[in-house]
Amino acid sequence: MSKPHVIVIGAGFTGVATAHDLALRGFEVTVVERGPIVNGTSGRTHGLLHCGGRYCVKDQESAIECIDENWILRKIVPQVIEPNGGMFVALDDNDVEYGESWTAGCDACNIPYERLTPKEALEIEPNLNPDLLLAYSVPDGTFDPLRLALAFAATAKSNGAIFRLYTDVTELLMDGQGTVTGVKIWDRSADERGELFADVVVSATGAWSGQIAEMAGAYVPIQPTPGVMVAYDRRLVSNVINRLCKPSDGDIVVPQRRMVVVGTTSYDVEDLDYVPVNEEHVQLMLERGSELLPTLRNTNSRGIFVATRPLIGAGIPGRSVARTFKCFDHKENDGIDGFVTITGGKATTLRMMAEKTTDMVCQKLGVSVECRTAEVPLLSYRQFYALQN
Amino acid sequence: MSERENKPNTSNWFMWFDVRHRDIGDWAFVLHRLTALGLVLYLGMHLIVLGTLTLGPDAFNSFIDLAHNPLFIFGELLVVAAALYHGLNGLRVGLTSFGVAIPYQKQLWYVVMAIAVIGSIIFAISMFTA
Amino acid sequence: MSTSKWDVTFLVYRKKGQGTPHYDEFTIKVNPDEYVLDAIERIWAYQDRSLVFAHACHHSTCGACGMRVNGVEKLTCITLIRDVTADGGKVKVDPLRNFPIISDLTVDMGVLYTRMDEVGHRPVLPLSEEPAEPGVKPVKIAAEGDIIRLADCIECGLCISACPIANTTSGYLGPAVLAGALQHGLDSDQHLFSLVEGENGVWRCHSAFECTEVCPSYVEPAGKIMELRKQVIWKRIFGIAK
Numbered sequence: 001m002s003k004p005h006v007i008v009i010g011a012g013f014t015g016v017a018t019a020h021d022l023a024l025r026g027f028e029v030t031v032v033e034r035g036p037i038v039n040g041t042s043g044r045t046h047g048l049l050h051c052g053g054r055y056c057v058k059d060q061e062s063a064i065e066c067i068d069e070n071w072i073l074r075k076i077v078p079q080v081i082e083p084n085g086g087m088f089v090a091l092d093d094n095d096v097e098y099g100e101s102w103t104a105g106c107d108a109c110n111i112p113y114e115r116l117t118p119k120e121a122l123e124i125e126p127n128l129n130p131d132l133l134l135a136y137s138v139p140d141g142t143f144d145p146l147r148l149a150l151a152f153a154a155t156a157k158s159n160g161a162i163f164r165l166y167t168d169v170t171e172l173l174m175d176g177q178g179t180v181t182g183v184k185i186w187d188r189s190a191d192e193r194g195e196l197f198a199d200v201v202v203s204a205t206g207a208w209s210g211q212i213a214e215m216a217g218a219y220v221p222i223q224p225t226p227g228v229m230v231a232y233d234r235r236l237v238s239n240v241i242n243r244l245c246k247p248s249d250g251d252i253v254v255p256q257r258r259m260v261v262v263g264t265t266s267y268d269v270e271d272l273d274y275v276p277v278n279e280e281h282v283q284l285m286l287e288r289g290s291e292l293l294p295t296l297r298n299t300n301s302r303g304i305f306v307a308t309r310p311l312i313g314a315g316i317p318g319r320s321v322a323r324t325f326k327c328f329d330h331k332e333n334d335g336i337d338g339f340v341t342i343t344g345g346k347a348t349t350l351r352m353m354a355e356k357t358t359d360m361v362c363q364k365l366g367v368s369v370e371c372r373t374a375e376v377p378l379l380s381y382r383q384f385y386a387l388q389n
Numbered sequence: 390m391s392e393r394e395n396k397p398n399t400s401n402w403f404m405w406f407d408v409r410h411r412d413i414g415d416w417a418f419v420l421h422r423l424t425a426l427g428l429v430l431y432l433g434m435h436l437i438v439l440g441t442l443t444l445g446p447d448a449f450n451s452f453i454d455l456a457h458n459p460l461f462i463f464g465e466l467l468v469v470a471a472a473l474y475h476g477l478n479g480l481r482v483g484l485t486s487f488g489v490a491i492p493y494q495k496q497l498w499y500v501v502m503a504i505a506v507i508g509s510i511i512f513a514i515s516m517f518t519a
Numbered sequence: 520m521s522t523s524k525w526d527v528t529f530l531v532y533r534k535k536g537q538g539t540p541h542y543d544e545f546t547i548k549v550n551p552d553e554y555v556l557d558a559i560e561r562i563w564a565y566q567d568r569s570l571v572f573a574h575a576c577h578h579s580t581c582g583a584c585g586m587r588v589n590g591v592e593k594l595t596c597i598t599l600i601r602d603v604t605a606d607g608g609k610v611k612v613d614p615l616r617n618f619p620i621i622s623d624l625t626v627d628m629g630v631l632y633t634r635m636d637e638v639g640h641r642p643v644l645p646l647s648e649e650p651a652e653p654g655v656k657p658v659k660i661a662a663e664g665d666i667i668r669l670a671d672c673i674e675c676g677l678c679i680s681a682c683p684i685a686n687t688t689s690g691y692l693g694p695a696v697l698a699g700a701l702q703h704g705l706d707s708d709q710h711l712f713s714l715v716e717g718e719n720g721v722w723r724c725h726s727a728f729e730c731t732e733v734c735p736s737y738v739e740p741a742g743k744i745m746e747l748r749k750q751v752i753w754k755r756i757f758g759i760a761k
Contacts, residue, residue, distance in 0.1 A: 036573040036583060036625070043575030043583075080643050144643050146581035166571045166622065188569050189622030190536035231578035256580045257671050258737060274564035277553075303554070303578035303597045382636045385629035404616075404686045411591075411681075414728025414741075418683060421725075482726045488749045491742045494728055 003028045004365050007183055007198040009169050009212060012042035013347050014325075015204035016152040017354035017373075023159035024376060025358060025369040030196060031153075031161060032185055034168040037384070038149040041206050042347060044307035046229050046254040046261040048240055049073065049081060049141035050348040053088055053113070054247055055323060056105030057098075062323040063109040065349045070139060072351060073148075077378045080147040084255065086140025086240035087121065088113075090133045091291060095244045099134065102244060106138075113138050127236040127293050140240040142254055145347070150381035152350070157387045158379055165189075172201065172215045172339070180216055180339040200361050202340045206310040207272055209343040218334040220341050224272055226308040227264035228281035233302040236260050236293050243292060249281070250288025259302055262289035266309075275306045312344040325353045327360050340364070413495045421478050424471040431468050462516055470509040477501040524548045525606040529558060531570070532613045533623050540620075542611075543567070551601035555593065556584050558600060559612065559624070572624040579735060582675030586624050587613040592677035594735040615680035617689070628676050634692055635674060638711055640699030642672065671736045672699060678730035678740050690719045694730035694740030697721055701743045705750045705760040716751045 006022050008015050011033035022029045037043075052066035074081055090096045106113050113136045121135035122128055128135075153163060164187065171184040173195060182197035203212040207224035235258045243251035249265045265281040282304055290296040312326050325345030330336040342357040355371045362369060406419050441448045455461060481497045484490055490497060527549050534540040545562045556574055563570040574584040577596045584595045588603050589611050604610045618626035635642075678694035679685045685693050692700075697715065705712050715721055721744050730740040750760040 036575065038575045039573075039583075043581065044577050047580070079641065082643050144580065146575040146583060147642060166625070168568075188535075189571050189625070191538075191569060192536070229578070231580075256578075257673070259578070259580065261578060271564070274561050305577035305596070380636055382632040385627075385632040386636070402687050405683050407683075411729060412732045414726065414732065415683065418725055418727035485726060485745055486748050487752075488745045491745055494726075494741075 004199040004367065005030070005197070006361055007032060007196055007201045009033075009183065009201065009203045010040075010205040010208075011037045011149070011153065011163065011165065012040055012204060012206055013038065013149055013152075013350040014042075014206065014342050014345065014353050014357070016149045016156065017350040018202060018204055018342065018357050019156040019161045019163075020152045020159075020378075021351075021354040021358040021371060021373050022361065023156045023161040024372055025362065025367075027361070029156065029161040030198070031156075031163045032167050032169055032183060032196070033163070033165050034188075036165055037153055037163075038146055040208070041307045041309060042149060043145050044229075044305050045145050045347045046252065046263045047142050047145050047256055048252060048254045048348075049143050050346065051086060051138045051140045052109055052111050053086070053102070053106060053136075053138050053140070054242060054252075056109045056111060057101050057246065059323055060105065060109055062346070062349075063105065063111065065324065065352055066346070067109060067111045067139075069349045069352050070141065072374050073143070073348070074141065076351075076374070076376065077148065077151045079378075080144045080151055080381065082142045082255075084140075084142060084238050084240065086138045086242060087116070087125065087128075088136045088138060088242045088244040089121065089128065089292060090135065090244040091129060091131065092133070096133050098246060099136070099244050103136070106136075111138060125237050125239060125241070127295050128241070129292055129294055134244075136244070137239070138242075140242070142240060142256060143347070144256075147381045148347070148350075150384045151378040154381055154384035154387065155376070155378045157384060157389060160389070162389060169212070169215075172212075173197070174216065178335055179337040198338075200338055200340060200364055202342065202357060202361065204342050204357070206343055207308040209310065209341050211272075213328075213330070213341055216330065216334075216336050216339055218328075218330040218336050218339065218341070220328060220343060221313055222343055223311040223313060224269065224308045225266045225311050226269050226275045226278075226306050227266050228278055228285060228304065228306055229261050229263035230282055230285040230289075230301050231256070231259045231261045231303040231305070232289075232296060232299040233259060234299050236295055236299065241292050243288075250285045251292075253289055253292055260293070260296075260299075262286075262296070264307075269308065272308055275308055277304055277306055310343045310345075325349060325356075327353075327356050329360055329364065331364075338364075413498050417478055417481070417498045417501075420474060421482070424475040427467070427471045428475060431471075459517075466509065466513055466516060469512045470505060473508045474501065474505040477505055525551050525600070525604075525608075527558065527600060527604055527606075528609045529562060530609060530611040531559075531562070531624070533570075534620055535569075535622055549600050551599070551606075553600055554596055555586075555588055555598045555600055555603065555610065555612070556595035558610075559595065570624075571622040580673060582673030582736075585615050585675040585677045585680070587611075587615060587680065592681045592733040594675055594677065597735065615676050617679050617682070617685045618676060626676070628674070630689075631674060631676055631679060631693065631695065634696040635699050638692075638696055638700040638703075638714065639708075640672065640696075640702055642674065672738045673736050675735065677733045677735060678738075681729040681733040683727050683729065684723055684725055688719070688723060691723045692719050694724075694734075694744065695738070697724075697747055698738050698740040698743035701747055701750075705747070705754055712751075712754065715747055716755075721747045721751060 005028040008031045019031045050066040052063035056063040116135040166189040168186045169183045173182040180201045205212045209220045210222045213220040241253040254261045262285045328341040330339045345353045528546045530542045575581040579597045614624045724744045728741045754760045
């Protein structure tokens with residue numbers, strides 16, 4: 001008996017994690033991606049493994065997802081994580097006041113934190129603004145974006161998943177009765193066109209999921225929201241530094257290798273395939289970032305980049321949209337069978353998003369297999385290149 | 390270690406001598422290889438010439454006459470210059486290979502070149518005025 | 520940032536499947552303070568959807584976007600257009616050398632990754648676990664924020680492409696891999712030692728220093744190879760590397 005075949009469109013974080021989960025649960029999986037692994041939003045994240053503290057006041061659902069997944073990822077894929085910890089830093093009275101609801105939020109979401117005096121904080125991070133009023137340490141971390149995705153992809157590959165990179169999905173194949181049966185593809189590396197058939201097609205295309213859904217005449221309420229990030233060429237901190245305030249622009253500093261990345265902003269775009277840098281935002285990153293780390297002003301920028309987050313809920317301004325994810329079975333809303341969209345969410349919750357998506361695929365195909373991705377350690381990310389299938 | 394069927398996109402020995410857009414270390418490497426080839430060639434010729442000794446004094450003496458030709462002397466000067474460079478750069482490579490002065494490999498190369506050029510000039514003067 | 524736009528012509532290496540390689544010309548308006556990768560991405564978005572190129576993080580932490588720009592190996596996501604051409608100028612973009620070409624500007628770096636695994640290099644390390652490097656200051660975050668880390672290697676392959684020896688000897692482990700081997704030191708395991716001192720190890724290097732020249736990530740592979748040679752000799756004579 002042949003295994004049910006699932007096509008996953010997109011090899012971003014959600015795509016590779018879903019491919020891993022599907023392959024682990026015994027499905028035959030083909031991932032179709034128009035570029036290399038994580039060339040879109042996922043690759044361009046600042047690489048912050050959230051502890052949830054950023055969301056624990058306004059969006060506790062996201063915060064709980066973050067802290068749970070934070071612990072799981074540390075366990076299953078330590079090879080790509082720098083478990084350096086993080087700090088929330090208060091610089092003015094507003095921040096201190098926000099700290100009260102913040103600690104309450106952390107308690108409610110089970111996020112461990114420890115209060116530090118300015119002296120203690122400066123001992124750990126000598127480059128912090130010496131005028132800070134108080135700080136909390138939290139279990140943030142940093143991950144390497146490409147390698148995190150590769151580790152999932154490698155493990156999926158070892159369980160039989162096939163990755164078709166540099167391959168565009170040009171059309172969704174429909175059977176004429178409102179069921180998606182496969183995809184038309186264009187392999188750009190060989191310049192060949194073809195068709196692939198599947199029992200279910202999963203669109204894991206994040207900010208682009210609206211466009212893919214449209215191919216089937218379905219609808220996804222997605223608000224693509226780009227943000228600017230700036231990488232500076234010195235590693236000024238060992239911890240992730242968050243401003244203790246409600247999420248706004250330029251209030252996170254993430255150390256990556258020998259850099260720090262300051263992020264992020266939000267604005268609107270029309271064309272997702274090339275998002276220009278908003279130059280005012282670059283200046284803003286320096287101003288906001290140097291409030292936390294004054295030495296940033298004496299540091300050169302190394303790279304300026306833009307990532308387009310997929311926020312759920314069209315028509316609502318960026319920051320107030322919940323950062324949780326949603327899985328859409330298009331049979332329910334659009335009457336289209338064989339087609340599932342997963343979008344929203346954050347890098348930190350990739351595994352959980354994959355679990356819910358795979359649950360939905362199982363339910364659609366009437367299969368019942370337990371999810372094991374929270375326990376199974378991932379292979380070396382380099383195996384993605386070593387394995388041939 | 391698995392080798393792929395698909396071959397790497399470049400593998401030509403003459404790419405050793407591709408110095409476009411490259412830096413001091415690569416120039417040093419290229420000159421080192423070129424001078425080595427030159428010296429090997431010279432060694433071959435040298436042995437052939439010495440071989441004429443077995444043919445008797447006349448054969449050898451007629452060659453020695455040829456050796457007084459200025460063009461021949463210039464050739465010998467090239468051999469001296471190549472030997473100087475190759476030997477001195479060999480010391481530079483040797484030093485860095487033992488972890489000495491790695492950050493100064495470029496400056497070392499300038500020193501090597503300076504000594505090689507000055508030495509060649511001294512040899513040139515003494516060879517052409519002799 | 521607010522300078523006037525430049526017209527720049529990009530000569531891009533193209534190859535599809537078993538087809539013949541050639542160059543395509545694309546002229547686009549760019550801001551000189553944009554990166555070469557931005558221009559390539561825009562050529563793909565607006566001029567030629569069939570272009571194949573690799574990229575991911577856009578801030579020099581992943582190592583996916585290595586290419587040769589005007590013949591020199593560059594991490595294109597941090598290479599300013601201003602630094603490689605002028606208004607009205609040309610930029611030639613080629614895939615990296617010494618790797619099999621997948622298509623256009625993308626190469627297969629599988630061999631590099633496999634070898635990095637074989638020497639046990641770990642790409643991401645917490646500061647606390649970072650081994651101190653011999654001959655340099657111990658790892659710490661100074662007030663001015665400078666640290667030395669071996670985990671900086673992002674496996675971009677620039678050093679392999681620039682290396683004249685990797686060019687003729689595909690078996691040569693190559694600068695990145697040898698530098699990676701130093702992470703554990705030669706005393707850690709016998710297999711590593713035999714790899715490093717074997718025929719494709721440190722003695723293959725002929726000191727062209729091109730790897731250090733093109734490394735975008737402060738790894739200085741040439742220096743690391745020399746350090747390994749010292750360790751190999753030490754281990755041969757005294758039975759222990761340090």
